[in-house]
Amino acid sequence: MVVNFNLESPLNVSSVHENAHGETGVISFSSGHMRAMLDRFPEVIQMDCTHQTNQYNYQLLTMEAVKEYNNGTNLRTLLREKDVCEVVATLHDVKPGVREVGSFLATLQVKSQGQGKTIEWRVDAEFVPDTVRFRLLESVVDSALEQLRGGLAKNEQIELDSDDKAAAGAYRYVAAIAKFGQFTRDQVEAMKWLWNLQATCRDAVICCSWLHREVRAAHAPPSPCAGAFTELLENWPYNELRGFGFDLTYSDLYCFRDSAWLNDDAIKAFAVVLANYKNNVAITAQGHGASTHAFVLLPVNFGGTHWGCLVVDQHIKQVKTYDSKNGKRNKQRLKKIASEIIAADSTTASYTTVEVAE
Incomplete structure (x- = not known):
């Protein structure tokens, strides 16, 4: 039900709230039509899955749902009616923070009609694509790209122009999804990039939750975690972090959380921080048996x-x-x-x- 509601329109927003026991407590729904009719006071329909009515909690959840949606309002206005390739190019230029771009991606329309359909790639230099304002399911995107790289583009050689850039229009690969539509390779790869960005934003939020829950509890107030929390959520994930002596971005740090492997760059960055102490400072960590x-x-x-x-x-x-x-x-x-x-x-x-x- 929640998935279908989200797929119905890119302006529909839903969020699932869990209680302290990890059970689904309240599901909130806010449709684009509601906000168009009641723009000053966005209405949110809520379903209490625990059957325990609590008006105060309803009000808090309503405020939180509206706040979360509003984080991406500026991007929705800027990118409205744009093709997915234009969306990717604009995000590269604007470089919005995790909080903003994550909210935008959460409401970017996803269409499931391509699931289970046959995909056929062809080379068509004359093909003029339609404007695509949505994403295909990630599984469909992955399947299409895997099929292309194992077929038509298996032995692809990239042609360079005089500026050592890939020559435009040398090959135009087109994917035809049965009874649904046709998409260029650039559009399919743009969809995959957006899916990857959404996963990166999700990792950032999980990292911040870990900071708030685990690290903050280990420090006496005032804790530096609040500053780190803001720094992670307000920066573009691929912004460069300077002062480490090698290429490092904010996204490299999102692996600092529960049940996640540290990547090489994160470990190397941590070693650089420790090296700054040299032999002048003793660092004592709480022991764990x-x-x-x-x-x-x-x-x-x-x-x-x-x-x-x-x-x-x-x-x-x-x-x-x-x-x-x-x-x-x-x-x-x-x-x-x-x-x-x-x-x-x-x-x-x-x-x-x-x-x-x-």
């Missing part, structure tokens, strides 16, 4: 070229070492680190070291 975790992962960087790791397995009392390149010198270094880990704690004295290939 290794016994509270079934597995402890320790990434190891080899000469700035690639990564290996050690895994402490509490169940079978082993320290497993892994090097993707299987280098003799690197394996020796990993064994040495494993021996130091075992010798450092009496509870791990009975552990053994094992090399693993995967």
